[in-house]
Amino acid sequence: MIFSQKDLNFSILDVMAFESGNVVCHNKKRSYCALSLRIKSDAQIIHKGKVTNLSDGAVTYFPAETDYIRKSKYDKLIAVHLNVQNYISYEIQSVKPENSDEIYSIFNDMLTVWTQKKTGYKYTACALLYKLFGKFCIEFSDDAAIPDSIRSALDFIHENYTDCKMRIQNIAKQAGMSEVYFRKIFKNSLNVTPKKYIDDLKIEYAKSLLNSGQVTVAEAAERAGFCDVKHFSTAFKKKTGIPPSRQQYKE
Numbered sequence: 001m002i003f004s005q006k007d008l009n010f011s012i013l014d015v016m017a018f019e020s021g022n023v024v025c026h027n028k029k030r031s032y033c034a035l036s037l038r039i040k041s042d043a044q045i046i047h048k049g050k051v052t053n054l055s056d057g058a059v060t061y062f063p064a065e066t067d068y069i070r071k072s073k074y075d076k077l078i079a080v081h082l083n084v085q086n087y088i089s090y091e092i093q094s095v096k097p098e099n100s101d102e103i104y105s106i107f108n109d110m111l112t113v114w115t116q117k118k119t120g121y122k123y124t125a126c127a128l129l130y131k132l133f134g135k136f137c138i139e140f141s142d143d144a145a146i147p148d149s150i151r152s153a154l155d156f157i158h159e160n161y162t163d164c165k166m167r168i169q170n171i172a173k174q175a176g177m178s179e180v181y182f183r184k185i186f187k188n189s190l191n192v193t194p195k196k197y198i199d200d201l202k203i204e205y206a207k208s209l210l211n212s213g214q215v216t217v218a219e220a221a222e223r224a225g226f227c228d229v230k231h232f233s234t235a236f237k238k239k240t241g242i243p244p245s246r247q248q249y250k251e
Helices: 100-116 121-140 148-160 168-174 179-190 194-211 217-224 229-240
Strands: 010-027 033-041 043-047 050-054 059-062 068-084 093-095
Touching: 010 100, 010 121, 033 100, 068 100, 100 121, 148 168, 148 179, 148 194, 168 179, 168 194, 179 194, 194 217, 194 229, 217 229
Parallel strands: none
Antiparallel strands: 010 068, 033 059, 033 068, 043 050, 043 068, 059 093
16 A cells, blocks of 8 residues: 555655536546545545545545546545656555644645745655655554554664664563563564664664765764674674675665
């Protein structure tokens, strides 16, 4: 589902508002994708024999090259026409986010920015679109099913993973669990051990440092939270397939 993706690349073609009543229309294949927020609607979307009801607050993704029929007695919406460079789907997808007021605010800000067309408006609109999908990713990704106790531990990890003195027992204590139980619940929730999760964060940060060309391997290891350079080099090569000394941006 597009709403759960964690690394999408967009370009916006247009942002506009629509309002119509008593409509039955056939939308034929369009060369672009569309993302819409229904503000007030009783629309029905018929695609491949499947009917999707779009009530107030529904956010819907329409892939490019998609035929569908739209029926409605009233339909007020904001639509973003866009290209998605790294996601392919042939299905219309619709969700109802929990924080509808915040989602509406972002859509409305995009519409205002695009309509006013002040200097840099395309960058601003695109930033708002990424903010929107950041909200979707949090709500609809697999991470949304993580227990609150583990989620609080994750917050602690992300805030402190560069501290080489941080230990699993400290994180378990933050989560109010024994270390053994914490390791079990963490692995069941994220399908990875706490140590590997933390090491992966450290390595991703170290990659950024090494890509800059401004730090040595030893400095990258220390700043990323590895207490031992040898352990860092071993973990880095195991994760990336190359030694840290060969790390560079890839085309």
